[in-house]
Amino acid sequence: MDTKGTSLEVIAKVNLDTIKNFACHETKNYIYWSSRSGNITRLNYPSIDNDTEGIFHQEAGPHSSGIAVDFINDYLYWSNYSDLVRSNLDGSDITPILNFRTNGSVGTLEVDSKKGLIFFINNDDGSIVRCMVDGSDVRSIFSSEWIKDFALDKKDERIYFTPGNSRLGSTTYKGNDLKMNSIDFIMWHQKISIDLSDDYIFLADYYKMYQVNKTSNYSDPIMWYSGYEYDILDIKVYEDTGSRDCKKYSAINDEEKISRDYLIDLASDQAISDDYLDPGWYRPFSSNGDNMPTSPPGNMHCGTIYPIWLNGTLPTYDDSNVSREACVQTENDICEESIDVEIRNCGGYYIYFLQETPANSSFCFGSGPVVCPVGTLSETGFYPGRSSFYPTIYVAVAVQAELLEGSSFKIPGFDPTPSLFPVFRCKFDEGSNGTYIYDIFWYINGFEITSYTNIKMKDINTTLLKHTMISSNLRYIFYHLK
Template identity: 35%
Template sequence: MIRSASLNGSDKQEIKVYDYQNYRYSMNGIAVYNDYLYYTSSWSGRYVNQVDRSGSNFARSAMVHDSINDVKVYNGRVKKDPCVTYKRLDNAEKRSTGFFADWTSEESISDEILVEGWYRIYSDNGDDMPTTQLPRTKYCGTMNPFWLNGSGPVHCPPTNFPTASVSVEVEALLTEGEIIPIPILEPKPSLIPIFKCEFDDQSNGTYAYDVYWLICGNVIKNNKNLLFKDIANAIVLKETDWHDKYKMNMEVKCAIRMRNSRGSTPGPYLYSSIFRAGFYPDTTYYTVTEGESFNITFTSTVPVGCISSHPDFRSHCDLNFYISRPNNGESTCINNVIKRDIVFRTQFCGIRVGNLDWMEKKTVQVYGYNDGMYNVNNRYAYIRVSTSSANIATPNNIWRDVQISQITGWGNRNL
């Protein structure tokens, strides 16, 4: 684990690293660049590893034939000859000057999806870029092609898409679902958690919109050329849209592109900020002395569903997160004691989150188990918080089989 704090000891934070938790190893070098931390250790000294702030998106960034003693990231770029170093765009026949798009069957090419860099076109229709102005739009497989003016600058066509700045945000909320009969109670719709892409129409109904949903950076749903009055389903992301592909405690974003009218040129992508959807502890590393305690505070960013929206029933709709300790594939919790390492005060071996109080923080008080013995070494206790696929009603399918990041408790020895 890598921990940080401000000079006065506040703002404690933690970044997970990937190595064997029971192996004693040392960090040889650490560097931070943009949103990523780069490090190397005595366990894998030939590699520079990369991990983001949440401990996700682990990758090997570099490898050497000998060991690495330190890591330093320099803010700069290496200039390379674009005639030698470039990326290929193969089978790019639609990018040729002779290709005219038939929008009834073709999708417009947009280079916004390309990473900045140099590219070379490979096409059976010819590889040369246009050096004169094309007759009109829809050539080269795109709505507005550009051309090279000899040795001069690149010429771009006039902008004919909306350029207004729009605020786009993701919101988690409850929506009405199917009616599930409950004896004695008046039939009422169930309540299902969903995500909604929130933004304001800029045109009083004349603009068309493309709407994209992304989970962990991957597009999982998109709808295009929709007038604002027809956009209701496109701006909603349901559990059925990503079932069996992702689980909660994930990063959700949405994006829109605006058009002056249906079928016209779309503007740039306008992205929401990242919405961290799930059930999160305030930190994943704690220190406790035997016989003393600490608090783990959890926050849910997504509502808990309910099989009925009847006001007399909603207070009975709960979701249970179970506390356990991973141990050789087994998870043991008996009478609020986990493997003689920690004791916690809760109503059961877990945390209960309700349909009406899901937005409130939940706190678990944890004690270092006092075994009455002199312990030479400090002890670790690993806590896992998870939901089960069993005993979860259909409106809460979004919460099935969720595994919260492992929480580590460091137990100081008793003297």
């Protein structure tokens, strides 16, 4: 629903009895939820058809409950009984970062990406525990109440929590300056969900949802939603008011060559030039990041002849919009010409107000190794040393078909029944000690359906052929791996 409590929209239908918690990655339009069956599901929202995909199937663990997104480092965190676990956003590279067995079990959790902190409820005693995002420096910070749910005020560094008994409390990140208020308007205090925006607190029991002003005594609630058609199991504010301006930009997609570490070869590359760029807000999307370099990259870098770098510092989140000087580097001077740019820190990414540049010059974004273009290879899979004639090795492969659990549906007279959907996994022996880079191509009836290029062995499980890619009238699957 919208921020006025109207325009209720169903974006996915699942068995509500299985959902435990959910989390959002606003900048990438992802919604995640954990289920009692040990699955974690990701929904692409908003999108054309709100694609839903299960990214963990049983691997999340039968006790998976709390779930949180680190939108700066693009990690997903979740709790599995006594373990705190981390993975990439697509479910790859599952890494346990904390075993809490000797102290209790990990429940609902939240992450403050900027501070590098994770907070979670100890399900054994209801206390709030804090640790670093790598699982270190574990400490109990608040244990005088049995906490049901909590949310982080990342601006003021406070924790708002619901201990039940029609009360709402808050404390600092260090567990001091406790404040408690009554919330008598809540009826079903056994389960109260909570989340925050810049100015408001949102509370929900099973059937009703309320909004109160963060700076009030909570005696003036506004009812957002009241109804018995849906049970409210968790609540999340998908977009706070401070982020609205960050949604208005044009995307610069898949331009790894604008990275400061890419050295152009005029014999094979065409130099990028922004001399016809329309003025406006832009957001770079690249595996090499979106930071504009703050030192001269060098001529012929960033996929252009004269690279443009930032003569200053990138803004913090609290800086809002800032004006900075960008410099055009030439063979004569590291700042032969300057261009004014505006930059906004959107909490996890930057957007830039850019304008046209001198001929044969272009803005630089990102750093680090640049993946070889499709059709070229190198010893590492990255530039330099790329060649279309690099030796290739073909390996014998087998396709493993699997059925994975999807959404569950209520059937009158029966227990909730999970749906099943097929996926196909590419299996082969790896004999290079992880030094090979793989290109995988999936075909149906001789037509290429999808492909994955420059994949390391540790990420091979991200190359599944999923049921959403397969048309129901196609019967045969072929594959090719290089």
